[in-house]
Every structure is written in C-alpha cells, then in structure tokens.
Amino acid sequence: MKTDPIADLLTRIRNAAKVGHQETRVPYSKMKYALLQVMEANRFIEKLTIEKSGKFSEIKISLPKAKSLALKRISKPGQRIYIKASQIPAVLNGLGIAILSTPKGIMSGLEAKKQKLGGEILCEIY
Numbered sequence: 001m002k003t004d005p006i007a008d009l010l011t012r013i014r015n016a017a018k019v020g021h022q023e024t025r026v027p028y029s030k031m032k033y034a035l036l037q038v039m040e041a042n043r044f045i046e047k048l049t050i051e052k053s054g055k056f057s058e059i060k061i062s063l064p065k066a067k068s069l070a071l072k073r074i075s076k077p078g079q080r081i082y083i084k085a086s087q088i089p090a091v092l093n094g095l096g097i098a099i100l101s102t103p104k105g106i107m108s109g110l111e112a113k114k115q116k117l118g119g120e121i122l123c124e125i126y
Contacts, residue, residue, distance in 0.1 A: 003077055005029060006122060009036075010071040013045070013061065017069045028057035034106040035099060035122065036061060042097050042108060044069060044125050070096075072124045084118040096126025 002008050009032050016024035026032060028050060036059060039045045047062040063069075075081040083100075088109040091098050098109035102119035112119065 004073075005032065006035065007073045007076070010073055010123060013063070014069060014071050016061075017063055017067070021063065022065070023060060023062050025051075025058045025060050028059050031106070033059060038097075038099050038106060038108050039125065042125075044097075070126050074098075074121045074123055081121050082119065083121050085113055085116045087118070088113050088121075089124070091124045092126040096124060098124050 005027075009026050012024050012026055033048070033050070036045065036048050040048055043064075044067075045061055046064050049060045051058050051060055088100070089098055091109070099122045100107060100109060100112045100117075100119045101122055102112050102115075102117040104115065104117060106122070107115075107117075109121075
C-alpha cells in the first residue's frame with residue numbers, strides 16, 4: 001500500500017522524464033487525473049488517456065520530448081500546508097505553476113488567485 005499516491009505519481013513522471021521515456025502509466029484515481037489535467041492544460045505533459053486493464057484502470061501519460069521537469073511535493077500526509085489566495089507563490093517567477101486543492105476542485109495557482117480561492121498546496125512544477 002502506498003501512503004502518498006500523489007508523491008508516487010510525481011516520482012513516476014520525474015523518473016520517466018529523466019531517462020527519456022515518451023510515456024508512463026500510473027494507477028487511476030480521480031485526484032491524480034484532476035492533477036494531471038491541470039498539468040496538461042499548462043503544457044507540462046502532452047496527452048492523457050485512461051485505459052482499462054482487467055478490472056483496474058490506468059492513466060497513460062505522454063511526456064514532452066526533451067523537456068526536463070522539476071516536480072516538488074509541498075503538502076504531505078504528515079504535514080498539510082494550507083494557504084490563502086493572497087499567499088499563493090509565483091513559482092520560478094511565473095515559469096512554473098503551483099497546483100492547489102480548493103473547495104472548487106484542483107486548479108493551478110493562477111486560476112485560484114483569479115477566483116480568490118485558497119486551499120491545500122499540493123505541488124510545484126517547473
């Protein structure tokens with residue numbers, strides 16, 4: 001059993017990008033899929049597809065060519081980090097994004113600032 005599925009997701013993407021794989025697969029969950037949709041909308045990954053294998057589903061993630069990714073987990077199961085809309089960080093002076101879990105769902109830091117929503121800061125990507 002994995003105690004932190006989001007950290008596992010980020011590690012799988014980081015490892016696949018480092019060795020130059022074009023795709024990777026992770027077990028499906030609604031939380032992971034929502035997080036990956038934010039990454040896809042901000043062009044950190046190319047494409048997402050859900051594939052059913054047996055009785056379990058997987059998410060197939062297509063990674064961009066020759067793009068190095070830095071994925072950093074902020075809030076952890078042992079220490080949750082909550083922030084207000086005014087405290088949302090500008091990751092790498094706007095080149096990266098922060099991903100938050102807000103009352104209106106998972107969204108990037110820029111979207112949360114526009115909607116004046118705070119929440120749990122899940123990770124930073126640059």
